Amino acid sequence: MNNFVYQKAGYPVEAVEAVSINDSAAFLAGGTNLVDLWKYNLTNPELLVDVTHFDELKTITEIHYGGVRIGALMSNADTAYHPLIESRYPLLSKAILAGASAQIRNMATDGGNLLQRTRCYYFYDATSPCNKRVPGSGCPAIKGYNRIHAILGASEQCIAVFPSDMCVALAALEAVVNVIGPNGERSIPFTDFHRLPGDTPELDNNLQHGELITSIDLPANGFASNYSYLKLRDRQSYAFALVSVAAGLELDGNIIKSARIALGGIAHKPWRVKEAESHLIGQPATPENFLQAAEIILAGSKGYKHNLFKIELAKKAIVRNAMMALQPESQLPGAKPSL
Amino acid sequence: MPKISITVNGQASTLDVLPWVSLLDALRERLNLTGTKKGCDHGQCGACTVLCDGKRILSCLTLAVAKNGAEITTIEGVAKGNELHPLQQAFIDHDAFQCGYCTPGQICSAIGLLQEGKANNREEVKELMSGNLCRCGANVNIIDAIMQVKEAKLI
Numbered sequence: 001m002n003n004f005v006y007q008k009a010g011y012p013v014e015a016v017e018a019v020s021i022n023d024s025a026a027f028l029a030g031g032t033n034l035v036d037l038w039k040y041n042l043t044n045p046e047l048l049v050d051v052t053h054f055d056e057l058k059t060i061t062e063i064h065y066g067g068v069r070i071g072a073l074m075s076n077a078d079t080a081y082h083p084l085i086e087s088r089y090p091l092l093s094k095a096i097l098a099g100a101s102a103q104i105r106n107m108a109t110d111g112g113n114l115l116q117r118t119r120c121y122y123f124y125d126a127t128s129p130c131n132k133r134v135p136g137s138g139c140p141a142i143k144g145y146n147r148i149h150a151i152l153g154a155s156e157q158c159i160a161v162f163p164s165d166m167c168v169a170l171a172a173l174e175a176v177v178n179v180i181g182p183n184g185e186r187s188i189p190f191t192d193f194h195r196l197p198g199d200t201p202e203l204d205n206n207l208q209h210g211e212l213i214t215s216i217d218l219p220a221n222g223f224a225s226n227y228s229y230l231k232l233r234d235r236q237s238y239a240f241a242l243v244s245v246a247a248g249l250e251l252d253g254n255i256i257k258s259a260r261i262a263l264g265g266i267a268h269k270p271w272r273v274k275e276a277e278s279h280l281i282g283q284p285a286t287p288e289n290f291l292q293a294a295e296i297i298l299a300g301s302k303g304y305k306h307n308l309f310k311i312e313l314a315k316k317a318i319v320r321n322a323m324m325a326l327q328p329e330s331q332l333p334g335a336k337p338s339l
Numbered sequence: 340m341p342k343i344s345i346t347v348n349g350q351a352s353t354l355d356v357l358p359w360v361s362l363l364d365a366l367r368e369r370l371n372l373t374g375t376k377k378g379c380d381h382g383q384c385g386a387c388t389v390l391c392d393g394k395r396i397l398s399c400l401t402l403a404v405a406k407n408g409a410e411i412t413t414i415e416g417v418a419k420g421n422e423l424h425p426l427q428q429a430f431i432d433h434d435a436f437q438c439g440y441c442t443p444g445q446i447c448s449a450i451g452l453l454q455e456g457k458a459n460n461r462e463e464v465k466e467l468m469s470g471n472l473c474r475c476g477a478n479v480n481i482i483d484a485i486m487q488v489k490e491a492k493l494i
Contacts, residue, residue, distance in 0.1 A: 006341060006358035006404050028405065035361075035400045036381050048358070050405055077394075081457065101470020102455070103448065104382060106394045107401070237469035 001041055008050045012057070012180055012212055018049045020182040020210025027051050027212055029073060030108040032100075033116045041126045042117075042133060057111075057214055060084055066220030069178075072111030072213040076166065077102065079110055089218055090328070091227035091248055095169035098231040101238050111213035114167060114177065114193065117204060118160035118268075119240050121145065131157045132201040139201075147306040148242065151314065152298070153267040158201030159304065162194055162269050163240045165231060171270035172246040172262035175218050181211035194269030204268075223248025223260060228325035230317055231264075241265030243314045245321040249285065256280045261293065261322070266301075266314055273297045285326055287319050294318035343407040347372065348416025356403045363387045363398035366413060374414035374443045378472075385471035388444035388451070389413050395451025397470075414443035417450065425493040426450060429484035437475035445471045449485045453494035461486055 006028075009015035019025040024046035028034060037043040051057075057073040060082050068084055079085055080096040100108065122128045122140045129137035141149055141159050149159040167190075175190040194205045207213075226249040233239040244264035250257040259280040263271040276296035283289045294315040301311045324330045340355045347370060354369055363380070366372045366389070378386030380399045387399040390412040417424040426446050429435070436442045448471045458464045464485055465478075473481060488494060 001359065004358055006402070028402070031402060031405070032382060032397070032400050035402065038359075039381060048402075052405060077455075101385065102452065102467045103385060103388055103395050103397045103470045104400075106451075107396050237466055 001039060002044045002046075004038075004045050005047045006050065007047060008053065012051070012054055012214065015049045015051050015054075016180055016182060016210055016212050018047070019212075022047050023209065025049060029112045030075070032104050032108045033112065037117060040124060042124065051212065052109075063217060068218045070110055070216045070218065072215055073109050076100070076105040076108045076110060076113060080105065088224055089169075089173060089222040090224055091222070091229055091246055092166065092169040092173065092218070094227070094229040095165045095244075095246055098229060098241075098244070099165035110166070110216060113164055114170075114213060114216075115205070115207075116162075116164060119163050120149065120160040123160060132160055132197070135200070135202050142304065145306055146304040148240065148265075149304060149307050150268060151266050151301045151303050151307060151310050152263075152271055153196045153269070154302065155197045155199065155201065157199055158197035158268070160197065160201070161265055161267060162204065163265070164270070165229070165241065165244060165264060167194070168244055168246045168262050168264035168270045169229060170216065170218075171272050172248055172260040173218055173222065174260075175216050177213060178215045178217065179207065179211045179213050181208055183208075185214075187217075190270075191272060197268050201268075221250075223250065225328075226251055226325045227328055228321045228330075230321035230324060232313060232317055243310055243317045245314075245317045247318075247321050247325045249322070249325050251285060251326075254284050254286075256283055256285050256289075259293070259322075261297065261318060263297065263314060263318070266310060271297070285322070287323060290319040290322040291315065293322075341404045343404060345403075345406055345408070346410045348412060354403070358402065358404050360403050361399055362389070362391075362401040362403045362406055362411070365403035366398060366411070372413050372415050375447075376440055376443055378440070378444075383472075384441070384444075385448060386441050386444040388448045388471065390447055390451055393451075393454060395448050412447070412450075414446055417446065424450070425488045425491070426453075426484065429487045430481070432487065433480045433484040435477055435480040435484040436473075437477050441471060441473045441475075445473065445481055449481075449488070450494065452485070453489055458489070464489065 026045045028048040028050045057071040059071045063069045080093045123130045177188045231241045231244040246262045248260040259277045276293040344353045376386035378384035382400045389398045458467050
């Protein structure tokens with residue numbers, strides 16, 4: 001663990017300036033991942049710029065075209081329990097509440113959730129090689145213990161997965177991430193925010209150094225009538241996903257008008273395959289049709305010694321979750337799943 | 340060195356803290372409030388749970404310097420004089436601990452849980468207490484104790 005300087009910026013633009021001129025500086029918000037990574041000697045910031053007091057980034061408001069804007073400094077808990085999110089984007093509430101613990105959700109911010117790092121065991125072991133932590137040092141996970149690792153989108157350099165639950169729902173809902181940086185403001189569609197490891201696994205996402213997430217926009221359609229989030233893991237609570245699925249359906253009777261399906265725990269970013277979703281349009285909402293969509297989503301998947309099971313698990317999770325979306329009440333605590 | 344003012348269990352303190360000192364270490368080492376426990380120190384066990392401005396948080400992942408002006412409640416501050424907090428009494432009534440190491444965090448977390456008011460039944464209490472691990476396995480009695488206070492509407 002290194003020593004660092006702590007500073008509180010007056011305004012977001014000041015925070016951006018302070019971080020962007022120092023390669024070893026980082027923003028400090030909830031700190032639930034950053035402080036932990038620092039304690040494990042996996043990140044060594046020279047300067048932490050505290051942004052937690054920017055009240056203008058702690059609101060949830062309705063915006064143009066019926067959408068909702070979530071301030072990046074909203075806590076995960078306050079977002080999940082916010083009336084606008086509970087009523088119009090229950091899929092997002094459900095996904096947030098599937099992650100971490102109540103204490104961590106009280107601390108962690110929504111902007112920070114997007115920036116959490118992988119929980120790959122080798123990444124977290126400072127004595128181990130890891131291409132994500134030390135580019136070029138190797139990836140022991142590929143031939144090592146890889147139960148929690150990727151089955152889609154991995155590279156020869158890295159098979160780590162992105163661990164967020166919230167982001168799986170944000171991918172399904174087609175959120176947009178608004179950021180401010182040294183070169184001004186920009187908006188990033190959610191599918192372009194995170195990236196695949198390729199030859200540069202040290203980069204988790206497409207943010208530039210010094211860019212600060214200010215808000216997350218949700219489009220008007222929250223799929224609030226037929227949605228489901230299913231998280232499968234080694235422990236029923238307070239564990240990361242082996243496979244998770246977010247689904248939103250629009251139905252006309254039993255016929256699917258539109259569908260969204262995103263997966264978590266299986267790739268370096270939330271995984272969405274639009275061909276699978278368009279395949280479902282006009283089809284009856286049946287397990288057989290959802291299985292066809294699952295086969296499209298998992299086409300090209302590749303398992304490793306300890307995570308081969310995740311391919312079949314993901315397919316079954318997609319089907320079961322889609323059937324649960326037909327009866328959202330099946331997700332109430334203690335309720336029996338519909339399959 | 341940065342200076343912070345925090346109110347802990349109703350008592351105002353001003354401390355000089357280095358930027359990398361956790362709230363947990365500040366409470367234990369500087370204010371001698373050792374009721375809050377340092378279990379994993381990585382946000383995995385919940386033993387360090389305290390209430391910060393009324394909300395349960397993990398003091399091990401909190402930098403003290405970032406909590407200037409905050410009001411903190413630790414296990415030492417939940418009783419009213421000699422009168423135990425209803426959850427303290429309920430933990431005794433239900434034998435909700437064996438070694439007792441996780442208990443301060445469990446009780447602070449349960450206070451936060453009941454104040455949040457999001458748990459409607461036993462299943463939801465279990466889910467929303469999952470951030471506090473008990474390695475002795477007293478969880479069933481812990482949930483019984485919390486349910487007693489919840490059903491009596493004492494918080």
